[in-house]
Amino acid sequence: MSQGGLATAVKKALTGIVNPATGQDVVDGGQVSAVDVDAEGNARFVFSLRRGDPGVLVRRARAAAGGVEGVKAVKVDVQLPQTPADGESPADRQSDARPRPQGLQPGSVPPPTPKPGILAGVKRIIAISSGKGGVGKSMVATNLAAHAAARGLATGLLDADIYGPNIPVMFGERRRPPVSGAKGSEMIEPLESHGVRLMSLGFLLDRAQPAIMRGPLIAGILKQFMEQVAWGDLDLMVVDMPPGTGDAQLSLVQTVDLDGAVMVTTPQKVATGDVRRGIKMFERVNTRVLGVVENMCGFQIPGSDEVVDLFGRGGGEELARELSIPFLGRVPIDIAVREAGDEGRPTVLSAPDSPAAASLEKIGASLLETLATLPARR
Ligand SMILES: Nc1ncnc2c1ncn2[C@@H]1O[C@H](COP(=O)(O)OP(=O)(O)OP(=O)(O)O)[C@@H](O)[C@H]1O
Ligand SMILES: [Mg+2]
CATH class of the missing domain: 3.30.300.130 (Fe-S cluster assembly (FSCA))
Structure with a gap:
């Protein structure tokens, strides 16, 4: 034809x-x-x-x-439609408890125009996101990155949570990243930890200093993290997103060509509502949603076979089905995850035999398979 x-x-x-x-x-x-x-x-x-x-x-x-x-x-x-974002009340947009900086709002920006050439040495970039806070984004990002690195992929993890960076704690990292290069063209070296190259604002800020920033500043920091960090050649970069559907998500898709987003939710209805909004936002900016992970799903009482569905069950899977998005799997509530957090080691490394690690491994493997089928990034 x-x-x-x-x-x-x-x-x-x-x-x-x-x-x-x-x-x-x-x-x-x-x-x-x-x-x-x-x-x-x-x-x-x-x-x-x-x-x-x-x-x-x-x-x-x-x-x-x-x-x-x-x-x-x-x-x-x-x-995109003009502001305010459709279907969202201002209260919706404030639904995560953290202060929402002024600046870019979903729906108020033109379609993304990522510059080609940013992170040219990185084969795949995925964002771990959610509409909601505290659902396990950083935990999933940490373990997916550690899983990929353990399989021999050169892997980076970029902590895009500017307000409350979690990655330093999850990797037990307190070092300051070194700076290399000649004066005027210095680059920050990512920290290598458990086989993963890491960058987080948490490494650069003084501890306990609250990061209060406006939208344009967030965009600037994310861009700097991509352009002025010596990531080198990577097979995979995982980006741990802050909660919500705001500035950081929009900045990211406008800065770099993403391969897709993984959405994390807990199983109950109130969480899936926020995640639905998160998915909608990525679709609006033409970013593939790679799938939904249901986290904190069921708790097995130690020493017994009894499983208690503390937060309900199946909400994430139902959401995925309804929106025709792949369901990537569910991760149980597991003491091993909390212990891994305290220890500063990803669960897939610290407790590989735990139920949570088994789920995370499976989710990681299926994600890598999906990524292998996608066309190369621009
Ligand atoms: N499956 C699980 N079992 C036990 N604890 C978990 C599980 N998933 C997450 N947690 C714990 O819940 C807390 C929140 O997880 P995490 O920080 O990954 O969420 P988040 O979505 O990144 O939060 P934020 O929105 O603040 O960035 C952490 O202390 C983490 O260790
Ligand atoms: Mg987090």
Whole structure:
């Protein structure tokens, strides 16, 4: 088929996607424009999201275009609605307990335009995120990174939690990273710990100094962490995100081309609501959600077979099914995780036989398999 014919076929496929908010298909509704397919079969179009649109709309459109014979890859330029972010009340956006800095807000920014060339030596970059605080993002990030490193991958872990960096404690690191290079072009060396190259604002700030920063500053620090840290060549970089759907998430996707985000939730409804918002935000900025991890799911009473579902069960899996996102697995509440935290060693290394480590290993392995199938980063 000619390229023009392919573009027409893509447009036709997109008429099959009906926006439940309007009842109209997305082409007739004027939400799709600039449909183009190049000689290599790369399809591209602009998708204008509107207030109230379900987050899955973009993914469905992408899947429909990708299903057209002759189309090899699909790139969607998502146009975001104007502020305030749709469907979110200001209270929603404040739902994590920490102070929310002023500055960028979801929905107030143009689609991401990561500069090519940043972290060019890094093959894969994934963010570990959630809409919610305290669900185990840093624990999952720590263990996924340690798991990948133990399998022989050159792995980095970037702590993007500027307000409350957790990574130094989880790795038991108190050193200050050395600085190398000539005056004027100095680079910070990541700390290598348990086989993982680490960088965190926690290494650079004085201990217990609260990090109170505004959006633009966060963007600046993240960018510096990518450009001025001597990461070297990495097979995988894991980024541990702060809670919420705010500045850090937006800054990250605008700074660097992510391979995707892993969303962590606890099983109960109140948590999955926040995570749903988190997923929607990544979809809006055209970032693949690699899957959902359900953490703190079930506690086995020591010395007995009895399992108590302290936080309920299945909420993460249900959410994944509903949004057609892979469910990556569940991690039980495990004393080994708390002990690993106190010890400053990732659970997969400190207690490899624990139930939590077994789950984390499985999740890590399936994630690496998924990443291996994705096209290379730009
Ligand atoms: N499966 C688990 N079993 C036992 N303890 C856990 C488990 N998962 C996390 N924890 C503990 O819960 C606490 C919160 O976990 P973690 O810091 O990873 O969450 P977070 O989502 O990164 O939090 P924040 O939003 O503050 O960054 C930590 O003390 C951690 O050790
Ligand atoms: Mg954390």
